[in-house]
Amino acid sequence: MKVVFTTSGDNLDAPLDSRFGRAPKFLVYDLDAGTFETVDNRQNLNAAQGAGIQSAETVARLGAKALVTGHCGPNAFRVLTAAGIKVFTAEKATVAEALKKYRAGELTEAGSADVEGHWV
């Protein structure tokens, strides 16, 4: 099973980015294999609108079943839910710390968007 983390870096020690739609990169972690890859999301960093929707599409196409990020807006949440992806919000400093919490089942699943659209 794959879990996506939002980040600006290339490895597990990189910071967890609090933005979802406009996160610079997605770190896709494969829980079964214990491996990861990063996917560029820069096209959405500069999008005028629809960044959350397209980012959610990207995560869905990556085949992820869960997303760990800082905040998630309403449109992105709708797409993620439709794609069967669980959303977890975390305020962790690094991807590794967020991953540890995820594995331990200590992250709470978001039941709805936690910010308005265009919160930054």
Add this chain to the structure above:
Amino acid sequence: MILAVASGKGGTGKTTVALNLARAWGKPVQLLDCDVEEPNVHLFLDLAGTEREIVSIPVPEVDESLCDGCGECGKFCQYHAIVSFGTTPLIFAEMCHGCGGCALVCPRKAIREVKRRIGAVETARAGDIALVQGRLDVGSAMAPPLIREVKARLRPGLPAILDAPPGTSCPVVATLRGADFAALVTEPTPFGLHDLELAVETVREIGLPFGVVINRSGSGDDRVRDYCAGQNIPVLLEIPDDRRIAEAYSRGKLIVEALPEYLGIFRTLAEKLLSGAAAVPSAFSPLFSP
């Protein structure tokens, strides 16, 4: 002759210039407030005969019994207004630009278009001025289709002044397209110059002849003037930094009404820019220098 009054920076005096040119012209003229997100031309006019028409754009609606989840609609949409992953698509109507492409590409004809209201167009008269203004609904982000509806009410043969929104993005381009000339209003400050340069790039890209109006002239520095001289851009008018103009504005009065000494310079410029025969001014010197 269609004159667009635009600027990069907001608050430079587009509306002031558009209104005073229209009033100083003294003959029938159309004045279009294309700043549909916050139209303000109407605040300065005693209007009569206001009429209102609702404007809608077509947005998709999916017949779930026909949709097989092929996802062609989502692949087509540049704005992510329709999204599908092998399921019935999700529709984000507020993102939809109303192009109708999703309905066209749907192989099963499962998509039909329904109307979504985005705002209204209002028309009214104030003496020789025929006002047309767009009013975008709160919460709607689709300014360009509404601007096109405002411009669709242009009557050929009658000169028109378009008051553009600030900036250089889609709503501005939607306003400038089809105009004959652009007057770019700026102020003699570093911000004014910076955003003027962006506006100049935009009108050059569109291929529109243009000139510059320097407002609050004397309040800043000479950089805008130097830039225009270096680029061979005609300075159409310099409006001095006159406190009485600000006072008149704050009371909703036009410069040419409150301060008749300015009537002549606005009338001269209106005649140069709005008389069809005058074509395009190539390079004329400032009509007014403080």
